[in-house]
Amino acid sequence: MNNLTRRSAGLAALAGLAGGTATQAAPGKGGASLPPIVIYHLEGRRSERVVWLMEELGFPYRLEFKRGDLQGSMDLIREFSPIVPMAPTVKYGDQILVESGAILELIVNRHAPGRLQPGLSSRDYPHYLMWMHFAEGSLASRLFSDYRAWMARPPKERSRMVDSEAVVEFAEAFLREHPWFGGAAFSAADIMMHFPLRVATDLNLVDRAQFPKVAEWKARVEARPAYRRMLAKARPDGMIGSLPPLPQHAPSGPRPAQPR
Ligand SMILES: N[C@@H](CCC(=O)N[C@@H](CS)C(=O)NCC(=O)O)C(=O)O
Known part of the structure; x- marks a missing residue:
């Protein structure tokens, strides 16, 4: 596909196939005014986080993707940002x-002070910040490295390293004590944690039945009106192009003892 055709595909996606535009809303009280936001998106992938956040906040955005066509959506991202084409890629002003x-x-x-995160000096804030970063830094990275390794060679026993089961168990243990990943209230940390925790069970990296608190939290966040609006706009035909689940997850239970 040459650049001109790609551009036409992009415009077609914008005109007809791409998701909707949220209603205009002023940023949170005391927040800076929001520049135009364009979210380059892949259905069912991490870019849903940004759409979901904007829906929670009622902020305007434009969504760019090619409906039902992950490769076509990826081409739009690559055309816009060839160096590191990833979803999400966001145009924030210029x-x-x-x-x-x-x-x-x-x-x-910057734009929603006092919303979707605990106060800076609250007891919840350190946990909130930890989960904001744990979602990608430790959880998603371990899930996908286990997935690749286990696809190549199914495991016979648990790893000695912090594995998929250990990172999901950490989340489960936190949810035994707190209703949300930001502590007392729903926050952006819940939005960050949703994708990897969904992947953990959808790809059969962990045994769903072993993590009832995660399952109950997942049902609660997925019932939120903003999540439902995100789905309608950003995943209008349900999940497409899923990776195949593992035929089996690693045996569960205590990790083998560390070598001396
Ligand atoms: N840590 C990044 C990860 C972004 C990422 O890897 N996104 C995936 C989709 S969920 C992607 O763009 N994959 C395409 C590729 O790696 O070629 C984030 O949280 O935004």
């Missing part, structure tokens, strides 16, 4: 941004 966690923190901190 700046191009990647990394969903950074994008969420930027929007919340």
